Amino acid sequence: MQSNGIRSADLDEVDRRLVDLLSRDGRMTNAELAAAAGVAPSTAHVRLKSLLERGVVTGIHASVDHRMLGRGLHAMIGVTLRPGSRQESIREFAEEVRRLEPVIQVFFLGGADDFMIHIGVADSSALRQFVVEHLSGQRSVASTRTSIIFDYHRNEVAASFQ
Structure with a gap:
């Protein structure tokens, strides 16, 4: 067990x-x-x-080749939410972000970041626009950290933890 x-x-x-x-x-x-x-x-x-x-x-x-969809630039964005009404903020943030087109995966974490968001976009301008408009612009977001993904290997697809 x-x-x-x-x-x-x-x-x-x-x-x-x-x-x-x-x-x-x-x-x-x-x-x-x-x-x-x-x-x-x-x-x-x-x-x-x-x-x-x-x-x-x-x-x-x-398994989708995002380059063929014009979304060849991938990034992982760490998001930290502001303290306060955490449970409500967490739920609202997760529901809103997972509906955005560039979002491939959303991870709710324990640690320095509250969320890690994997996105695929066309270029660095689209990446900047996504972070500024959809993340940094939210009242519940305290900070973001963006890392560009050069390459990755996926062993398998995991099911939802819920």
């Missing part, structure tokens, strides 16, 4: 292998998945259905 009271799903070696394979290539057919895992297609199908029902696998996601 985990410290937050949520019990980890009981996964055997076959389940773990299926999860690993799907996290690397979510477009695998059931036949390909079964062959790679060394099980019968019917076993792979039943096991995947169970993993979905138990919430271990929460969805299959597309």
Whole structure:
């Protein structure tokens, strides 16, 4: 059992292998998945259905090349909110920011920053505009720190923590 009271799903070696394979290539057919895992297609199908029902696998996601969408400049922006009505500010900020087009990911953190926001924009002017208009301009925001991403590698897509 985990410290937050949520019990980890009981996964055997076959389940773990299926999860690993799907996290690397979510477009695998059931036949390909079964062959790679060394099980019968019917076993792979039943096991995947169970993993979905138990919430271990929460969805299959597309990997998008943002450069092809004109959003090749990526940045991580650390945001610190002003002290005060924190719970309300946190909720409002998160809801507003996650709806903005350039936003790829939003992380709510413990530490120096309250949020880390991953965005993709066309160029440095668009990055500046996003930070000034959508972040620094908010009354709840105390400060921002922007880091440009030169390159990154993603092992898998994580589900929401909520």
